[in-house]
Each structure stands twice: as C-alpha cells, then as structure tokens.
Amino acid sequence: MTKQNISRRTSIKTIAGTAAFSLINASSAGSAFAKKVNPEHLKGRIKHSVCRWCYGDIPLEELCNAAKEMGITAIDLLDPNEWAVAQKHGLTCAMAQGAGLGITQGFNDLSLHNTLIESYEKVIPQVAAAGLNNIICFSGNRNGLSDEEGLKNCATGLKRLMPIAEKHNVTMVMELLNSKVDHHDYQCDHTHWGAALCERIGSEHFKLLYDIYHMQIMEGDVIATIGKYHTYIAHYHTAGVPGRNELDENQELYYPAIMHAIAKTGFTGFVAQEFIPLHTDKLASLRKAITLCDI
Secondary structure, three states, X not given: OOHXXXXXXXXXXXXXXXXXXXXXXXXXXXXXXXXXXXXXXXXXXXXXXXXXXXXXXXXXXXXXXXXXXXXXOEEEEEOHHHHHHHHHOOOEEEEEOOOOOOOOOOOOOHHHHHHHHHHHHHHHHHHHHOOOOEEEEOOOEOOOOOHHHHHHHHHHHHHHHHHHHHHOOOEEEEEOOOOOOOOOOEOOOOHHHHHHHHHHHOOOOEEEEEEHHHHHHHOOOHHHHHHHHHHHEEEEEEOOOOOOOOOOOOOOOOHHHHHHHHHHOOOOOEEEEOXXXXXXXXXXXXXXXXXXXXX
C-alpha cells in the first residue's frame, strides 16, 4: 500500500464516520435501477473509469469484472503490480500511481526533488511499457510556503522530469485537492494555481487532474472553470458534495450538466468515479453514477 493510498483510506474513515446513518442502507428501488444498466446502451461521449481505493474491500478481479459489465473501461490509481490485472480484463489504468512520496510530500519541497525525480524516472518507463499514458503527482503541503514559492519550486522539479516524460509519451498529472476539508495545507488547491504551474512548465506532458468534488469545495463555479481551463486538464474525478458520497439527491452538484460541459470542450480523456459509497450495494451505486454521467 502506498502512502497515497493510506491518505485516501484515512479520509474514508473520517468521512464515513460523520455521514448520516440513514444513507448506509441501499434502497431496493435504487439497486433495481442500477441493475438495468447495459454497457451497450452507453452513449460513449464520456469515457468512464473508477478509482480503486473507493472499493478497497472488493477484490480487484471482482471489481474489474463488475466494471467491464457496466461499461467502465478503466480503473484509476493502480500500482504497477496491478496494471496487468486490469489489462487482463480488457481494461486500462487511466491514472497510474506508484511513484512519489504521497499527497503531503511533493514537488513544492526542494529538499525532496532528488528523491521524487529518482522515483518518477524509475516508474515512467514502466508506465509506457505497460501501454499507459498518465501518472499522478502532487504539489505537497505548503508548510509555510507562499503560492509563488510553491509554484517556483514545483516548476523547478517537474521541469527536470519533462524530458523523460516526453521521451516515453507519459503525462505527469497533478491533482487539484481541497485544503478546507480533506487535505489541510495542500498547495495545489485552486485551478488557477495549477494552470499557472502548467504555463511555467510549458510541456504538454504536464497537466492537471480536475477533481470536481474538491474544486466545488474550494472555488465552486465548476462549469465555468472547466470551460476556462480545460486545455490544462487531462483527467476528471467525481464525488457528491458535501460528503464525498453518491451522486444522488443528497448532494448539490448536477452531474449531467457537468458532463455536458466536459464533452463540450472536446475532452477525450477519462472521467473517474471517486465517491465513497455509503449504500451496502456499492456496485449498484457505481452503476447508477455511470448512468447519471452518461450523456
């Protein structure tokens, strides 16, 4: 288990512990609706993925089978030893992990650059050899750094990795996370900051992971932000706000409109479900989210 996974799993316990108990049991109507999904009937404008860590209690083989059955074609956030499992089932890993030091220790810390660069230099060729395109990375926590210092430091470290990323046609993708609820002090917590970093690096092999849940918490205005900054975005994650749970009537975002906005930009990458299911039938919740986001 990577440090990144540990951090994400910690957030599961925190969020689940405060969630409303009434949402824990799935309704029979919702489950029946979800089981009607036929992947052959998906419209195909959105390429669907799902984040592995949200279904950590389901064996990966089982998750891959279920994903394929419902029209999902990728699994996010798999380690190198898991990529082949997804591929065996005809799936890809839309966002690989396996390099770096986790969410809190990233490229804004000059003292970590050599360690981070060595790690990514090792894994990027593995990503390419597996036929994958994206690997996740993080800014790290501020730890007293100003936004300008963080930009400068991140650009310095990431520029050192662009030659190998470009050589292997792999994109390093920095995730936008909220620093208000889930990842206190994280630096890449606004889209304009991430876009500024893309500009400083100046390579098509560095992009952003726009997490809709996190950016709704930090800045809102999701559809307009996607329209403004879409050229810097390589990947999307979803979840309900507040709570990071199902994309249902208990949260404030209207995901069909967001998916239309993403499709309107000409986006050809993946949208990955990253909500924490509260319902006992977790795969039914996932199927329902795929149907909702199929526009």
